[in-house]
Amino acid sequence: MAGKDFGELVLVLGDAHIPHRAAFIPEKFQRMLVPNKMQHVICTGNSKDQYEGLRTLAPNVHMVSGDLDEGSFPESKVVQIGQFRIGVMHGHQIAPWGDPHSLGMFQRRLDVDILITGHTHKNEVNEFDGKWFINPGSITGAYSSLHADVTPSFILLAIQGNKVVTYVYQLLGDTVDVSKSEFQK
Amino acid sequence: MLDLKKVCERALQEGVGPGERAWAWRLLLGVIPASGEAGAVEASLKASRLRYEKLRREHLPDISSSCEEAGDPLTMALGAESGWSRFYASADLRAEIQKDLDRLVISGLPEDHFSRSSFWASMLTVLTVWSTAHPDIGYRQGMHEILALVVLALEDEIAYGCGPAEGDDEADCFSLFEAIMVRHADHFHAGPEAPVVAACRTAQAELLELYEPRLARRLNDYVEPQIYGLRWARLLFSREFEAPASLTLCDALFAAAVGDGDPLAFRRTLQIFFVALLLVCAPRLMAATDEMECLSVLMRPQQCSVLDVVSLARRLIEAQSQTRLANDTIVASVDDRGLPHFTTPLFGGEGGGNADDDSANGSPRAPAVISANDDDDDDDDEALANGLDSALGVLSKYANTPEAVAALDKIKFVADRLRVASV
Numbered sequence: 262m263a264g265k266d267f268g269e270l271v272l273v274l275g276d277a278h279i280p281h282r283a284a285f286i287p288e289k290f291q292r293m294l295v296p297n298k299m300q301h302v303i304c305t306g307n308s309k310d311q312y313e314g315l316r317t318l319a320p321n322v323h324m325v326s327g328d329l330d331e332g333s334f335p336e337s338k339v340v341q342i343g344q345f346r347i348g349v350m351h352g353h354q355i356a357p358w359g360d361p362h363s364l365g366m367f368q369r370r371l372d373v374d375i376l377i378t379g380h381t382h383k384n385e386v387n388e389f390d391g392k393w394f395i396n397p398g399s400i401t402g403a404y405s406s407l408h409a410d411v412t413p414s415f416i417l418l419a420i421q422g423n424k425v426v427t428y429v430y431q432l433l434g435d436t437v438d439v440s441k442s443e444f445q446k
Numbered sequence: 447m448l449d450l451k452k453v454c455e456r457a458l459q460e461g462v463g464p465g466e467r468a469w470a471w472r473l474l475l476g477v478i479p480a481s482g483e484a485g486a487v488e489a490s491l492k493a494s495r496l497r498y499e500k501l502r503r504e505h506l507p508d509i510s511s512s513c514e515e516a517g518d519p520l521t522m523a524l525g526a527e528s529g530w531s532r533f534y535a536s537a538d539l540r541a542e543i544q545k546d547l548d549r550l551v552i553s554g555l556p557e558d559h560f561s562r563s564s565f566w567a568s569m570l571t572v573l574t575v576w577s578t579a580h581p582d583i584g585y586r587q588g589m590h591e592i593l594a595l596v597v598l599a600l601e602d603e604i605a606y607g608c609g610p611a612e613g614d615d616e617a618d619c620f621s622l623f624e625a626i627m628v629r630h631a632d633h634f635h636a637g638p639e640a641p642v643v644a645a646c647r648t649a650q651a652e653l654l655e656l657y658e659p660r661l662a663r664r665l666n667d668y669v670e671p672q673i674y675g676l677r678w679a680r681l682l683f684s685r686e687f688e689a690p691a692s693l694t695l696c697d698a699l700f701a702a703a704v705g706d707g708d709p710l711a712f713r714r715t716l717q718i719f720f721v722a723l724l725l726v727c728a729p730r731l732m733a734a735t736d737e738m739e740c741l742s743v744l745m746r747p748q749q750c751s752v753l754d755v756v757s758l759a760r761r762l763i764e765a766q767s768q769t770r771l772a773n774d775t776i777v778a779s780v781d782d783r784g785l786p787h788f789t790t791p792l793f794g795g796e797g798g799g800n801a802d803d804d805s806a807n808g809s810p811r812a813p814a815v816i817s818a819n820d821d822d823d824d825d826d827d828e829a830l831a832n833g834l835d836s837a838l839g840v841l842s843k844y845a846n847t848p849e850a851v852a853a854l855d856k857i858k859f860v861a862d863r864l865r866v867a868s869v
Contacts, residue, residue: 265571267537268509270519293520298534417519419509426513430520439518 268421269342270298272318275305275351275379276327276399283401286311287413287432290400294318299417301342305379305397306330306351327379328353337371343420344446345374352378352396358407359396361389368392374446375425381407384414386427386442393444395427402432448473450480450704457701458760460753461694465606467599468622474700475625491610495617498575505578506571507533536578539585543573546590552598553747554688564604565597568616572623580627586634588680589627595684595696596622629703629712633680638844645713646675649720651836657721657762659829661728666836668737674744679716683723683755691752695719698756702763718766722759726750827864834861 272294277283286294295318302319304311306327315322326334328351337350348371355363359381368376375393382405384398395416399405402413412431419426423446431438453470456462462470472478477494478487503511507529512519515529522528547569551557560566573593577585596619603609610618633642650671655662665671677685682699684692703715724731727743727750734740838858845851 265506265508265567267540270509289524293523295523297538298519419513419519421509424510426509428518428520430518437521437524439521441513441518443513 266343266421268419269300271301271303271342271347271418271420272299272415273303273305273377273395273397273418274400274415275308275397276382276403276405277308277311277401278329278399278403279308279310279401281329282403283399286400287402289432289435289437290413290415290430293430293437301340303340303347303349303377305349305377306334307379308400309333323349325349325351327351337367339371339373344423345420345425346372347375347377348373349377352380359383359385361387361394364394365389365392368394381405382411383408384412384416384429384431386416386429388444393425398431450474454701454704457697458756461697461756464599464602464690464693465608467693467697468603468618469608470697471596471599471622471625471700474697474704475622475629477621477625488611491612491618494621495614498614498617498620501575501579501620502571505536505575507536509533536574539577540570540574543570543577543585543590546587547573550590550594552591552594552689552692553685554690554692555598560594560597563597563601565600565615565619568619569593569597571616572620575620576624576627580631583631583634586636588634591681591684592626592630593619593623595682595693596626598689598693626700629709630682633713633716641713642676642679643672645717646671646679646720647840649717650675650724651833653717653721654724655829655833658725658728659826661724661731663829663832664732664734665724665740666832668734668740669744674741675720677745678720678723682716683719686723686748687752688747695752695755698759702759718762719755719759722755722762723748725758726754831861831864834858834864 277286279285285291299319301321301323302315304315304322304324306325307329308315308324308327309330312322312324315324321340323338323340324334325338326332326336330351336354337348340347340349348368350367350371352358355367355378357363364376364378367378373392375395377395377397379396379399381396382399382403383396385394385396387394395418397416398414399411400413400415402411404411412433414429414431417428417430419428424443425445426441426443429440429442431440448466448469450473453462453473457470457474469478473480478490512529512533517526517528517530519528519530519533522531547560547566550560552559560569563569569590573585573590577583577589599622600609600615600619604613604615633640633645635641637643650665650669651662654665682692683695686692687695699715699719702718703712705711727748730743731740734743834857838854838861841850842854845854
């Protein structure tokens with residue numbers, strides 16, 4: 262018999278580009294990302310080296326292939342967490358990169374409530390046409406061809422019932438900045 | 447409506463039936479008032495449900511409620527204060543309790559009885575809320591087995607359609623569990639000085655001695671009481687009998703413990719049932735030749751009838767009922783040598799009383815079941831000396847100051863004098 266729903270925590274990150282564009286995940290982020298805090302990890306790609314480490318963080322790890330991952334992981338993934346269908350793609354396949362209409366097309370194609378993509382190295386939490394589009398940015402602050410000044414970031418989703426609370430973590434200088442927002446189905 | 451006195455009488459005779467058990471327990475444990483007026487009962491049930499709702503909100507943090515407090519789930523690792531540590535502690539606690547629940551098997555019931563029960567999810571919640579609300583003791587393994595007894599009583603009530611008009615299964619489960627734990631939680635403390643350990647020792651070494659000195663001597667020679675006794679006491683003897691017999695024993699236990707407001711009434715009742723069970727095991731224990739055989743009698747489920755234990759306990763209580771209670775020991779009246787006498791015969795009142803029978807009302811000391819004709823002064827003194835020796839044996843393990851050692855020497859002196867006097 263189903264018990265009370267206590268909710269789930271989902272870590273969203275990607276585009277680490279280790280070792281080619283960055284050496285390591287920032288030390289303050291590493292201290293925060295410890296096992297037994299979250300139920301799921303969603304990774305947008307280009308973070309192959311991190312895969313084994315991510316598996317120690319949570320029982321469920323969902324990784325997709327970035328353009329530099331040589332197809333080691335699937336192109337896209339759909340995951341059901343609580344009441345939300347969540348789609349994940351790296352985003353280099355979606356042109357123009359970061360364009361809301363193009364993202365919307367893939368959200369409809371995957372038939373998901375939330376579409377998570379990366380590639381732009383720019384963190385976002387946007388609503389468009391009643392659906393939500395999330396980009397965790399680059400967890401290492403690796404440079405991208407789109408812009409050079411990249412703030413290291415990742416996102417934590419707190420999902421319970423029909424509500425999602427998003428925490429965006431950014432490393433500004435040496436300080437971890439957290440900004441919180443929420444949305445509902 | 448239920449009458450407290452009648453329920454107690456039935457509980458101490460043949461037990462309460464499955465359809466009425468939950469109501470009987472509510473009455474015996476004070477969850478509903480003994481006045482029995484319909485209005486008062488409804489009101490108290492409603493009040494306890496509201497209380498539980500409040501406790502649940504307070505002690506069962508989830509992600510939603512935790513998000514509402516300031517702070518994010520992760521920066522506590524960097525030293526920030528956060529309401530999230532409460533959430534994580536609660537999640538860890540739930541995982542620990544669930545592990546015990548997953549392994550819960552009660553003898554006499556199918557293995558999946560609880561996982562298929564309508565109470566399954568509630569069991570986790572009730573234990574989590576109670577433990578979080580009682581941080582001084584928290585959750586200990588074994589509490590889930592006490593909760594299982596409550597669940598069985600409530601399942602029967604539902605099956606018989608006897609439940610309260612407006613049911614709230616989880617709240618009712620909580621209020622019965624809480625009422626038991628108010629009296630029993632202390633017994634889950636651990637350690638050599640814990641109350642439950644002392645209670646077992648008193649039961650085996652002192653109380654049993656009053657009724658069955660030879661059995662007591664044998665047990666005190668062979669067995670440390672907490673080895674079998676912790677399980678007996680903590681689990682209310684529920685592992686010693688199959689369900690539903692274990693529930694019948696609880697009927698009697700709760701009835702016998704209906705208090706005069708004395709916080710130790712429950713512990714004393716536990717000790718009486720402890721001794722009653724030892725007495726029922728007596729023939730097999732006297733036939734055992736070493737520690738292993740004694741323990742195999744004491745640590746395996748009992749083949750005897752629960753009603754034998756209940757009736758013995760009832761007679762022990764009746765013998766006590768004309769007594770002065772002093773320092774948790776059962777002292778009927780005390781003659782001028784300090785030896786206890788019982789004012790009513792326990793086991794049929796045959797002869798074999800003390801030669802020096804100075805009890806206040808002149809009735810002979812009741813003979814014990816086994817040593818029917820052995821009761822005379824010499825055995826009394828020797829029994830007392832042996833009792834002192836065994837207590838000394840235990841205490842000397844803890845005597846690590848010169849004053850303590852000196853005090854123990856003094857006691858030993860008394861024991862030796864008693865033994866000399868008995869020769």
